[in-house]
Amino acid sequence: xKTNYLMLHTITRVVSFIILSFSIFLFFAGHNNPGxxxxxxxxxxxxxxxxxxxxxxxxxxxxxxxxxxxxxxVGLLITIITGLxxxxxxxxxxxxxxxxxxxxxxxxxxLTTALPFDLGIYLVVVAIALLIILTIAEDxx
Amino acid sequence: MLQTVTTIVLIMMSISIFICFIRVxxxxxxxxxxxxLDTIGINLIGFIGILMxxxxxxxxxxxxxxxxxxxxxxxxxxxKFIEGGVVLDRDRR
Numbered sequence: 381x382k383t384n385y386l387m388l389h390t391i392t393r394v395v396s397f398i399i400l401s402f403s404i405f406l407f408f409a410g411h412n413n414p415g416x417x418x419x420x421x422x423x424x425x426x427x428x429x430x431x432x433x434x435x436x437x438x439x440x441x442x443x444x445x446x447x448x449x450x451x452x453x454v455g456l457l458i459t460i461i462t463g464l465x466x467x468x469x470x471x472x473x474x475x476x477x478x479x480x481x482x483x484x485x486x487x488x489x490x491l492t493t494a495l496p497f498d499l500g501i502y503l504v505v506v507a508i509a510l511l512i513i514l515t516i517a518e519d520x521x
Numbered sequence: 522m523l524q525t526v527t528t529i530v531l532i533m534m535s536i537s538i539f540i541c542f543i544r545v546x547x548x549x550x551x552x553x554x555x556x557x558l559d560t561i562g563i564n565l566i567g568f569i570g571i572l573m574x575x576x577x578x579x580x581x582x583x584x585x586x587x588x589x590x591x592x593x594x595x596x597x598x599x600x601k602f603i604e605g606g607v608v609l610d611r612d613r614r
Contacts, residue, residue, distance in 0.1 A: 388597070414584075415583065423587070426590060426594055433608060436610050436611060437611050
């Protein structure tokens with residue numbers, strides 16, 4: 381019997397974008413509120429996993445042509461460079477700096493060096509979660 | 522007043538989660554277990570909502586959303602497993 385996935389495809393096209401926007405919110409809410417790179421990365425991975433479950437692997441490979449091991453390496457590089465940045469100013473490794481700036485539309489915002497560090501963690505978590513799941517799933521047949 | 526009501530509701534929801542857990546353990550078919558797991562997730566969402574009312578905070582709202590998303594994706598994966606036997610199919614014609 382050939383199964384029909386019309387409802388699953390229709391729901392996935394809406395819900396995956398809701399989950400992606402929620403993951404971006406969680407990513408920028410980090411280091412003062414609950415949130416941050418790790419849980420944001422897990423939410424992005426679950427949104428992409430919903431796409432993989434709903435459609436098939438070959439089709440999503442064509443839509444999202446990322447090489448996940450390269451993304452892990454790039455994320456680790458960003459994290460290490462952010463940590464080494466503080467050595468230039470004579471502070472210990474991984475010291476964080478923050479400064480308040482006045483931006484015309486947004487008002488006063490806080491810029492920290494913890495944000496690029498979180499970006500590296502985000503990339504590593506997304507790529508590792510999807511790489512592990514896809515490697516296990518491709519094992520059969 | 523509100524304190525008493527929320528305490529009673531918390532006790533009733535824990536009994537409900539326990540009953541769903543019994544259904545997960547001894548459910549005769551696979552579909553019963555999947556529906557019971559989904560109901561446990563929904564009960565957890567209500568549980569955390571009442572906890573937010575008791576503590577007068579909104580700090581747990583992200584937790585509720587994350588649990589809802591994880592339970593949704595888990596239910597879809599289980600449903601596809603029951604329907605076709607594979608969760609991630611390689612090439613669909």
